[in-house]
Amino acid sequence: GAGVSQSPSNKVTEKGKDVELRCDPISGHTALYWYRQSLGQGLEFLIYFQGNSAPDKSGLPSDRFSAERTGGSVSTLTIQRTQQEDSAVYLCASKLSGAYEQYFGPGTRLTVT
Amino acid sequence: LAKTTQPISMDSYEGQEVNITCSHNNIATNDYITWYQQFPSQGPRFIIQGYKTKVTNEVASLFIPADRKSSTLSLPRVSLSDTAVYYCLVGDNTNAGKSTFGDGTTLTVKP
Numbered sequence: 001g002a003g004v005s006q007s008p009s010n011k012v013t014e015k016g017k018d019v020e021l022r023c024d025p026i027s028g029h030t031a032l033y034w035y036r037q038s039l040g041q042g043l044e045f046l047i048y049f050q051g052n053s054a055p056d057k058s059g060l061p062s063d064r065f066s067a068e069r070t071g072g073s074v075s076t077l078t079i080q081r082t083q084q085e086d087s088a089v090y091l092c093a094s095k096l097s098g099a100y101e102q103y104f105g106p107g108t109r110l111t112v113t
Numbered sequence: 114l115a116k117t118t119q120p121i122s123m124d125s126y127e128g129q130e131v132n133i134t135c136s137h138n139n140i141a142t143n144d145y146i147t148w149y150q151q152f153p154s155q156g157p158r159f160i161i162q163g164y165k166t167k168v169t170n171e172v173a174s175l176f177i178p179a180d181r182k183s184s185t186l187s188l189p190r191v192s193l194s195d196t197a198v199y200y201c202l203v204g205d206n207t208n209a210g211k212s213t214f215g216d217g218t219t220l221t222v223k224p
Contacts, residue, residue, distance in 0.1 A: 004156075093156065102157075
């Protein structure tokens with residue numbers, strides 16, 4: 001079956017512009033995570049959605065970052081007024097409720113010039 | 114969430130067994146231990162999960178001592194294609210919440 005997909009795969013933007021990153025989770029997966037991975041670093045948790053519950057936004061680094069999940073499926077991560085330090089790979093993962101295994105998408109590589 | 118500590122890097126040779134240890138002194142009663150593998154330019158991929166003692170699947174084994182304050186991922190007879198970053202993750206799935214990945218262990222397998 002289809003895995004987690006993310007778009008775009010690569011995004012180059014100018015400093016100060018807004019960007020939207022999209023994640024399509026595996027059908028039926030109620031939990032969805034966003035992570036950020038800078039070059040050569042580990043994964044940094046950003047935000048977590050579980051069903052209809054309020055998302056856990058505790059990992060968002062600033063108020064320039066926001067995310068939403070529509071209809072319990074597709075999620076969009078928005079970064080406003082991008083900065084060069086936002087350059088990283090943004091990974092999305094989904095999982096079944098009650099399961100531990102997360103399924104990751106291929107990521108979106110964001111470059112802010 | 115329990116903090117995890119892993120070696121930053123390890124080197125091995127083809128055909129050898131590799132053991133990567135993760136420390137998690139503050140593991141909670143409900144926490145499970147999960148290991149992921151990440152190749153360059155890809156998202157992490159689940160390898161194995163366990164709660165206590167030993168778990169084995171077709172890819173690896175996971176050894177967890179009685180106090181559960183550490184765990185060891187064992188990769189039998191590694192090949193060049195096992196060169197990757199390995200992450201140890203400790204978390205409680207019964208309470209919805211964030212997961213925390215550390216910096217991982219970069220395993221380099223040499224011919």
